[in-house]
Amino acid sequence: MTETQLKQNKALRDAPIGVFDSGVGGLTVVREIIRQIPNEKIIYFGDTARVPYGSKSRETVTRFSEQIVRFLRTFQVKTIVVACNTVSAYAMETLEQDCDIPIIEVVRPGARTAISATRNGRIGVIGTEATIGSQIYTRYIQELNRKVSIYGKACPLFVPLVEEGLLEDPVTDEIARRYLTELIDTGIDTLILGCTHYPLIRSTLGRIMGDEVTLVNPAYETAMELRRLLEVHDMLCQTPPTLGSNRYQFYVSDKADKFIRFANSIIKYGILSAKTINIEAY
Amino acid sequence: MTETQLKQNKALRDAPIGVFDSGVGGLTVVREIIRQIPNEKIIYFGDTARVPYGSKSRETVTRFSEQIVRFLRTFQVKTIVVACNTVSAYAMETLEQDCDIPIIEVVRPGARTAISATRNGRIGVIGTEATIGSQIYTRYIQELNRKVSIYGKACPLFVPLVEEGLLEDPVTDEIARRYLTELIDTGIDTLILGCTHYPLIRSTLGRIMGDEVTLVNPAYETAMELRRLLEVHDMLCQTPPTLGSNRYQFYVSDKADKFIRFANSIIKYGILSAKTINIEAY
Numbered sequence: 164m165t166e167t168q169l170k171q172n173k174a175l176r177d178a179p180i181g182v183f184d185s186g187v188g189g190l191t192v193v194r195e196i197i198r199q200i201p202n203e204k205i206i207y208f209g210d211t212a213r214v215p216y217g218s219k220s221r222e223t224v225t226r227f228s229e230q231i232v233r234f235l236r237t238f239q240v241k242t243i244v245v246a247c248n249t250v251s252a253y254a255m256e257t258l259e260q261d262c263d264i265p266i267i268e269v270v271r272p273g274a275r276t277a278i279s280a281t282r283n284g285r286i287g288v289i290g291t292e293a294t295i296g297s298q299i300y301t302r303y304i305q306e307l308n309r310k311v312s313i314y315g316k317a318c319p320l321f322v323p324l325v326e327e328g329l330l331e332d333p334v335t336d337e338i339a340r341r342y343l344t345e346l347i348d349t350g351i352d353t354l355i356l357g358c359t360h361y362p363l364i365r366s367t368l369g370r371i372m373g374d375e376v377t378l379v380n381p382a383y384e385t386a387m388e389l390r391r392l393l394e395v396h397d398m399l400c401q402t403p404p405t406l407g408s409n410r411y412q413f414y415v416s417d418k419a420d421k422f423i424r425f426a427n428s429i430i431k432y433g434i435l436s437a438k439t440i441n442i443e444a445y
Numbered sequence: 446m447t448e449t450q451l452k453q454n455k456a457l458r459d460a461p462i463g464v465f466d467s468g469v470g471g472l473t474v475v476r477e478i479i480r481q482i483p484n485e486k487i488i489y490f491g492d493t494a495r496v497p498y499g500s501k502s503r504e505t506v507t508r509f510s511e512q513i514v515r516f517l518r519t520f521q522v523k524t525i526v527v528a529c530n531t532v533s534a535y536a537m538e539t540l541e542q543d544c545d546i547p548i549i550e551v552v553r554p555g556a557r558t559a560i561s562a563t564r565n566g567r568i569g570v571i572g573t574e575a576t577i578g579s580q581i582y583t584r585y586i587q588e589l590n591r592k593v594s595i596y597g598k599a600c601p602l603f604v605p606l607v608e609e610g611l612l613e614d615p616v617t618d619e620i621a622r623r624y625l626t627e628l629i630d631t632g633i634d635t636l637i638l639g640c641t642h643y644p645l646i647r648s649t650l651g652r653i654m655g656d657e658v659t660l661v662n663p664a665y666e667t668a669m670e671l672r673r674l675l676e677v678h679d680m681l682c683q684t685p686p687t688l689g690s691n692r693y694q695f696y697v698s699d700k701a702d703k704f705i706r707f708a709n710s711i712i713k714y715g716i717l718s719a720k721t722i723n724i725e726a727y
């Protein structure tokens with residue numbers, strides 16, 4: 164390998180990873196990435212001016228996502244993680260067509276984990292109206308194993324309840340009971356948390372579903388897949404973070420202060436700043 | 446008056462009124478306009494791609510509103526009604542500066558009605574985080590009567606609960622009880638529904654507040670003010686609607702089908718179509 168090539172490879176390895184979501188939910192994926200590959204630099208974008216995505220159409224979600232990918236690419240990111248199930252369900256084909264760097268999403272990793280976890284071949288999926296309506300989990304799971312039965316349920320009030328901080332609350336309990344009763348009745352033994360907000364109410368969901376049901380958080384497997392992808396392409400960052408380095412940068416389209424407060428409750432890292440940008444200009 | 450002037454005046458009288466909101470809530474204002482001045486034509490825009498506004502910043506809400514006003518003006522509207530408390534709280538100054546046609550908002554009419562209604566000088570206001578945080582009702586009410594005490598309470602979960610159709614539901618009851626308890630304790634005798642979604646859960650709110658408390662829906666007084674404004678400027682439409690005329694036109698930025706279903710539950714008019722447009726292009 165020539166010296167130029169070595170330098171190019173090092174620059175690529177040192178490049179940041181772009182991660183995005185409609186808001187704060189994607190931080191549950193960032194949390195896993197930090198745990199599993201702590202050397203990596205991350206540029207995070209949360210579309211807080213246009214959140215939520217889960218009740219919007221394929222066309223709108225795709226247009227918003229394309230703007231975000233254009234924004235993230237201004238940082239010369241080496242790869243992009245779509246940390247949002249709704250974008251994963253609606254926009255991947257378009258994003259992959261437009262992009263010459265690898266893009267990872269959260270649905271395939273979640274589907275794979277659920278297939279490994281189920282013993283009785285009955286898997287439940289909860290998510291936004293968009294994710295459930297798209298039947299994307301059903302499609303991916305059945306591509307891997309046609310014998311599995313999948314039961315989906317849209318839970319549109321979970322995101323506002325989480326955003327209001329009602330993580331352990333009788334109201335969240337009551338709403339969760341309504342959404343989940345029909346899933347319990349199907350006899351599933353595995354439940355995919357098909358929205359990156361839902362790990363934040365994991366204990367409520369676990370209590371209602373009972374010990375017999377395994378809850379799958381696609382964030383864990385997504386971070387694993389990211390690690391494998393970087394390894395295969397020799398793009399893992401080899402440089403340990405130095406004190407004071409700006410390893411994690413956060414951008415939002417609105418209300419940076421509120422985002423910072425929420426972010427610090429998810430990632431125990433001491434996030435001090437987030438910058439507001441006009442995403443519609445990208 | 447010359448014949449040209451007469452023709453110009455007739456064209457102005459026959460011009461439509463523009464009405465907008467972040468989503469469907471503004472239809473409670475449209476409903477009042479239709480009741481009070483049924484001859485008028487209406488162009489309605491609901492920003493369903495970027496709803497909700499109530500948790501977003503002044504800058505973002507103002508930018509979104511400016512785009513909408515530009516869109517509505519392409520229809521040569523004779524006046525614009527801001528049927529959204531959050532926009533009324535954040536963006537009026539900017540919108541009025543940019544615009545040479547009259548713009549009516551919902552806060553001043555609500556403030557006036559509440560002052561007429563109160564007997565003990567204690568008025569409560571419920572609304573989005575943005576509306577309550579801006580203290581706009583407090584400012585307008587105290588401009589009219591400094592002796593009145595105002596108690597505000599943000600109710601961020603009401604909009605998602607209404608959008609999910611939980612209009613009469615134990616969960617909405619429980620959430621309303623939490624939000625309203627501190628207002629009941631202040632001894633208010635008048636409560637302003639400071640968000641155009643809230644009239645849709647009026648019976649729940651009335652039950653919790655009790656018969657002693659008057660609920661003020663600013664939509665009624667807003668339609669009255671619109672009527673007065675059109676009268677003063679000799680702009681009231683004199684032409685009764687003809688059968689099959691396209692009197693009410695509805696535009697949204699996303700999910701026209703969902704909007705139509707909701708709209709028909711608010712306005713008993715038989716809304717058959719709504720057109721989706723890309724508001725970011727304005």
